[in-house]
Amino acid sequence: MAVETFGKSVYDDDFDEEDGPAIFKRSKPTARQNPLNPEVKKPSSQRHEGQSGRPVSDIPSSNGQNSSSQKGKMVTSSRASPVKSSAATPKASTSSIKASPEKSSIVNLKASNSLEGHAKHSSEQNRSTSVKEEKKYSVESNDSEDSEDDKPLSARLKGNSNYTQKGLSKPVPMTSLSPMSKTAVKKSPEESDDEVPLSSRFPMRSNVVTSSSKPYDSDQKKPLASKIQQNGSTSRDKQQKSSLVTNKRPLDNANSSGQSSVKKTKLSDISAPMKIKQVSVKVDPKADDDDHIPIAQRMKKTPMSDNKSSAKQKSVKVVSSSFKKTTKSSKKVLKNSKYIKSTKMIPSSGDGQKKWTTLVHSGVIFPPPYQRHGVKMLYNGKPVDLTPDQEEVATMFAVMKDTDYMQKDKFKENFWNDWRKLLGKNHVIQSLEKCDFTPIYDWYQQEKEKKKQMTTEEKKALKEEKLKQEEKYMWAIVDGVKEKVGNFRVEPPGLFRGRGEHPKMGKLKNRIRPSDITINIGKDAPMPECPIPGESWKEVRHDNTVTWLAFWNDPINPKEFKYVFLAASSTLKGQSDKEKYEKARMLKDYIQNIRTAYTKNFTSKDVMKRQIAVATYLIDKLALRAGNEKDDDEADTVGCCTLKVENVKAVAPNTLEFNFLGKDSIRYENKVEVELPVYKAIIQFQAGKRGSDDLFDELDTSKLNAHLKELMPGLTAKVFRTYNASITLDEMLNRGTKDGDVAEKIVVYQHANKEGLLKELKTDLDRARKGKPPLKNSDGKRRNLSPEAIEKKIAQTNAKIEKMERDMKTKEDLKTVALGTSKINYLDPRITVAWCKRHEVPIEKIFNKSLLAKFAWAMDVDPDFRF
DNA sequence: TCCTTGACTTGTTCCTACCGGG
DNA sequence: CCCGGTAGGAACAAGTCAAGGA
Numbered sequence: 010m011a012v013e014t015f016g017k018s019v020y021d022d023d024f025d026e027e028d029g030p031a032i033f034k035r036s037k038p039t040a041r042q043n044p045l046n047p048e049v050k051k052p053s054s055q056r057h058e059g060q061s062g063r064p065v066s067d068i069p070s071s072n073g074q075n076s077s078s079q080k081g082k083m084v085t086s087s088r089a090s091p092v093k094s095s096a097a098t099p100k101a102s103t104s105s106i107k108a109s110p111e112k113s114s115i116v117n118l119k120a121s122n123s124l125e126g127h128a129k130h131s132s133e134q135n136r137s138t139s140v141k142e143e144k145k146y147s148v149e150s151n152d153s154e155d156s157e158d159d160k161p162l163s164a165r166l167k168g169n170s171n172y173t174q175k176g177l178s179k180p181v182p183m184t185s186l187s188p189m190s191k192t193a194v195k196k197s198p199e200e201s202d203d204e205v206p207l208s209s210r211f212p213m214r215s216n217v218v219t220s221s222s223k224p225y226d227s228d229q230k231k232p233l234a235s236k237i238q239q240n241g242s243t244s245r246d247k248q249q250k251s252s253l254v255t256n257k258r259p260l261d262n263a264n265s266s267g268q269s270s271v272k273k274t275k276l277s278d279i280s281a282p283m284k285i286k287q288v289s290v291k292v293d294p295k296a297d298d299d300d301h302i303p304i305a306q307r308m309k310k311t312p313m314s315d316n317k318s319s320a321k322q323k324s325v326k327v328v329s330s331s332f333k334k335t336t337k338s339s340k341k342v343l344k345n346s347k348y349i350k351s352t353k354m355i356p357s358s359g360d361g362q363k364k365w366t367t368l369v370h371s372g373v374i375f376p377p378p379y380q381r382h383g384v385k386m387l388y389n390g391k392p393v394d395l396t397p398d399q400e401e402v403a404t405m406f407a408v409m410k411d412t413d414y415m416q417k418d419k420f421k422e423n424f425w426n427d428w429r430k431l432l433g434k435n436h437v438i439q440s441l442e443k444c445d446f447t448p449i450y451d452w453y454q455q456e457k458e459k460k461k462q463m464t465t466e467e468k469k470a471l472k473e474e475k476l477k478q479e480e481k482y483m484w485a486i487v488d489g490v491k492e493k494v495g496n497f498r499v500e501p502p503g504l505f506r507g508r509g510e511h512p513k514m515g516k517l518k519n520r521i522r523p524s525d526i527t528i529n530i531g532k533d534a535p536m537p538e539c540p541i542p543g544e545s546w547k548e549v550r551h552d553n554t555v556t557w558l559a560f561w562n563d564p565i566n567p568k569e570f571k572y573v574f575l576a577a578s579s580t581l582k583g584q585s586d587k588e589k590y591e592k593a594r595m596l597k598d599y600i601q602n603i604r605t606a607y608t609k610n611f612t613s614k615d616v617m618k619r620q621i622a623v624a625t626y627l628i629d630k631l632a633l634r635a636g637n638e639k640d641d642d643e644a645d646t647v648g649c650c651t652l653k654v655e656n657v658k659a660v661a662p663n664t665l666e667f668n669f670l671g672k673d674s675i676r677y678e679n680k681v682e683v684e685l686p687v688y689k690a691i692i693q694f695q696a697g698k699r700g701s702d703d704l705f706d707e708l709d710t711s712k713l714n715a716h717l718k719e720l721m722p723g724l725t726a727k728v729f730r731t732y733n734a735s736i737t738l739d740e741m742l743n744r745g746t747k748d749g750d751v752a753e754k755i756v757v758y759q760h761a762n763k764e765g766l767l768k769e770l771k772t773d774l775d776r777a778r779k780g781k782p783p784l785k786n787s788d789g790k791r792r793n794l795s796p797e798a799i800e801k802k803i804a805q806t807n808a809k810i811e812k813m814e815r816d817m818k819t820k821e822d823l824k825t826v827a828l829g830t831s832k833i834n835y836l837d838p839r840i841t842v843a844w845c846k847r848h849e850v851p852i853e854k855i856f857n858k859s860l861l862a863k864f865a866w867a868m869d870v871d872p873d874f875r876f
Numbered sequence: 877t878c879c880t881t882g883a884c885t886t887g888t889t890c891c892t893a894c895c896g897g898g
Numbered sequence: 899c900c901c902g903g904t905a906g907g908a909a910c911a912a913g914t915c916a917a918g919g920a
Contacts, residue, residue, distance in 0.1 A: 496909075508911065508912075511912095569881095569882090572882095585884085634886095672913055673888060710915075714914090834885075858906085
């Protein structure tokens with residue numbers, strides 16, 4: 010097995026490129042030692058102080074450019090102005106998608122209601138109603154925002170689906186079935202088995218506190234097993250789940266992984282290659298440079314850290330216990346798995362806290378020192394001399410001339426305060442208003458232009474130069490396996506670009522120096538040399554309970570840290586990603602009971618219980634985020650638990666209108682029909698309070714999560730997002746695929762977008778004929794076309810549509826199945842991989858290179874995998 | 877129990893290389 | 899071959915959530 014190859018693989022970059030069967034995964038824990046440090050170390054995880062790094066070597070030489078220079082268009086989007094409502098945004102207008110979410114949520118609610126409260130049949134009725142409403146609301150909601158954030162994930166995923174049949178001309182999001190409803194209602198046929206049992210089991214689980222193991226085990230097996238057939242992964246999954254649940258930190262240790270690791274490894278290695286082929290997952294040869302490690306290989310890696318030595322058992326409530334049990338099951342599973350790969354990734358986490366045994370890396374790279382340009386800005390119309398430091402900061406500001414930040418007083422004020430410190434009290438420059446940064450701005454534009462004008466060769470040369478300098482920083486060797494590092498470049502100085510109305514926007518982010526940086530590295534690894542002569546690291550640690558390679562304190566908020574982690578394609582990240590999905594998957598077995606429980610508590614006498622019930626409902630239905638408390642020096646945004654009274658308006662008879670700034674200050678606006686008890690509860694929570702008071706005054710995220718954990722080990726608010734998104738995708742794909750529906754859906758989807766365009770064009774046509782100016786279209790820039798031109802355009806668009814449809818059918822290109830980049834975080838890749846296997850669709854049609862790398866762990870999933 | 881710290885995930889924005897059409 | 903539109907990726911802000919200490 011893989012073991013032998015290690016030496017080579019680690020050091021040799023090219024190695025990976027070949028795909029052969031190179032196996033280079035880490036095999037058993039023991040085996041993997043890093044050639045560099047032959048001695049394997051003990052699991053001690055404490056942090057030691059290391060020697061400080063020696064300054065010496067290479068300093069980045071390129072010219073200093075401050076990255077701050079990004080300029081730009083920036084915030085033009087709605088973001089800046091939360092309120093924005095114009096329907097004009099391209100997105101809004103076109104996309105059925107975007108709009109849909111909101112609608113969907115509405116619908117969903119209804120559907121869900123039926124589920125929870127009433128008999129299923131009622132859902133039918135509701136549905137029809139809901140459809141209408143959808144339209145109604147959709148209009149309003151659309152414009153509100155572009156970001157999809159606002160919309161429930163589930164809704165987003167759904168995209169369009171079945172409504173078509175109902176006669177709606179456009180594809181409407183299939184939302185009608187809320188995740189819940191789907192699960193419960195629709196799916197029931199298939200899954201019924203699982204679900205039923207669960208409920209019965211439910212009681213037990215819930216309080217499983219310490220003892221635990223049983224609850225989980227038993228249930229789990231059943232459902233999973235039945236669904237997933239002999240898939241190796243299944244078994245593994247179980248294991249993982251358990252581990253997952255536990256969570257990394259508290260882990261108890263574990264054993265579980267340790268035990269079977271050996272076997273797994275073997276299996277995996279063998280099987281992996283084969284499978285891959287089948288699936289046709291292949292790594293692009295060219296891709297090499299980036300990821301050197303072929304996916305196939307990666308898959309093999311087994312992170313299992315050996316057993317973890319320490320087993321800590323935490324008495325964390327419920328959680329820990331369940332996992333342990335899993336161990337047992339895991340073994341079994343292993344045996345029959347053919348598709349082991351996924352299995353391979355043994356939850357190292359299982360072992361408690363240890364995340365790695367050996368860790369070698371080169372530290373971080375710093376941005377080049379500032380190079381002054383000497384261009385003088387004007388003060389009161391006269392050129393001013395600035396020191397390099399002063400000039401550097403002035404340039405940061407100058408370069409942001411045409412961003413929206415320049416419109417914000419807070420930004421200017423904060424900048425001024427920080428810059429003024431650099432200028433000193435007696436500087437000529439006494440007020441920002443009299444400053445004219447134009448010369449610097451112009452200089453910057455020129456520089457940019459120069460860069461653009463460079464020939465391809467020059468650009469290439471520069472790129473190579475940079476690569477050469479950075480290469481050594483790009484990789485780390487974790488337990489003998491070469492892994493890509495995520496962000497090895499220290500953030501350059503610049504002005505803080507907080508989103509929304511961030512109180513600290515415009516503040517100077519100082520240059521980070523080696524003495525600000527703490528390095529985390531294996532005890533026996535060579536110390537990364539400090540790249541700046543004469544300086545040294547702040548500290549060196551050897552803490553194998555964490556995954557970061559380095560961190561520094563955020564200059565804007567010294568209480569916070571900026572970490573350097575491994576890239577998403579690394580085993581370590583892949584593992585935790587998988588654990589995340591396993592946890593979400595586990596929720597499937599509990600969801601029905603959870604929903605039943607919270608529905609019941611809508612009318613609880615205990616206020617806190619009622620609030621928890623309603624909050625959970627909102628999180629489940631609307632995919633709201635948990636909503637932690639925030640400090641005053643952060644943007645004023647809210648999540649579920651921090652909703653204010655004024656953020657929710659109850660409109661008779663049972664509609665709730667949400668309006669608040671959520672993550673990233675993106676406005677969430679949504680009107681939703683809810684079950685009457687929820688509606689009433691909200692009104693109660695609001696009674697006697699002011700608008701700015703907390704809606705859920707008895708609640709915060711820790712209480713909420715503590716409660717969720719009683720319902721399912723490891724359950725937290727964010728799991729609902731993952732769960733609802735993944736379950737929806739899974740259902741969508743499975744439902745649609747039978748008759749090639751999915752491909753069609755995509756066509757429809759695209760079609761809808763194009764239709765939007767057509768409509769606009771036709772409108773313009775009419776107006777043009779009447780001699781009126783064209784309307785502004787969604788992109789905001791409407792060209793003034795002659796009627797003929799417009800007609801031509803329409804013809805073109807129609808042709809495009811046709812072509813697209815043809816392409817779709819022939820190519821069966823599914824790429825667009827709503828896999829937006831951010832959504833990637835919520836969709837279990839195994840759903841997609843398994844689906845591809847079943848339908849012989851090359852996975853690379855759907856996942857791009859980086860996604861393939863990131864999801865290497867999912868590639869060996871059994872074709873029958875269901876979320 | 878509450879608050880702070882720490883670690884890690886999620887999400888948006890910016891930038892650039894690439895692609896297909898004219 | 900130029901060019902506008904975009905996918906993809908880097909950068910980094912902003913969340914979530916657990917542990918640990920007061």
